[in-house]
Amino acid sequence: MNPAPKPDHLPTSDGGSQLYKSAGKLNGRKALITGGDSGVGRSIAVLFAMEGANSFIAYLPQEERGAQQAKKLVEEKYYKCYLHSTDLKDRRNCKKLVENALKQLGGVDILINNAATQLIVEDIKDLEE
Numbered sequence: 283m284n285p286a287p288k289p290d291h292l293p294t295s296d297g298g299s300q301l302y303k304s305a306g307k308l309n310g311r312k313a314l315i316t317g318g319d320s321g322v323g324r325s326i327a328v329l330f331a332m333e334g335a336n337s338f339i340a341y342l343p344q345e346e347r348g349a350q351q352a353k354k355l356v357e358e359k360y361y362k363c364y365l366h367s368t369d370l371k372d373r374r375n376c377k378k379l380v381e382n383a384l385k386q387l388g389g390v391d392i393l394i395n396n397a398a399t400q401l402i403v404e405d406i407k408d409l410e411e
Contacts, residue, residue, distance in 0.1 A: 289325040289355060290332060302329055309334035312387040314380070316340040316370060316397035319348035323396040327352055330392070331360030338364045338383040338390075340397065370397050 291299035313330050317323040318339030327337045337356060341349040349365050356363035364386045368375040383390055403409055 289328040290359075302332055304332040304334075307333045308392075311335040311391040312338070312383075312389055313392040313394060314338045314340070314383045314387075314390045315394040316379075318394070318396065319345040319352050323394070324348070324352040324355070326394055326396065327363060328355050328360070331356045331363070334361065335392065336362040336364075336387060338366065338387055340366045340368055340370065340379050342369060343367045 288299055290302055292302050293299050308330055311330075311334065313327070313335045315323055315327050315330075315337055316339075318327045318337065319341035323339070327339055330337055339349060339352060346367065349367070353363045353365055364383070366379055366382055368379055370376055370379070380390075401409060
């Protein structure tokens with residue numbers, strides 16, 4: 283992408299961006315973020331870290347490279363970031379994710395459910411778990 287996204291910046295009214303000014307709003311908090319390897323999820327992990335939170339990121343196995351980049355962005359300047367590769371379509375994997383997050387972080391204060399795929403159905407009742 284050109285220009286490259288800046289997960290620690292916010293857009294300005296003139297089409298530019300400025301570094302996010304943190305205020306310690308999440309000091310000591312622990313966040314579990316699904317889909318945190320790229321895009322919005324990665325930005326959330328970085329901005330949460332800037333505010334004082336440690337993160338635990340869930341991502342698909344094929345997104346390892348993006349997850350490692352997200353971890354590097356969070357940890358090089360800010361707080362701890364743990365990674366967990368899994369496919370959340372399986373309920374057992376969801377349970378393992380939460381267990382691992384609780385173990386690594388010592389608790390979870392914030393859940394960002396950002397992992398997604400698009401499924402087109404006529405009625406919401408047609409969606410499976």
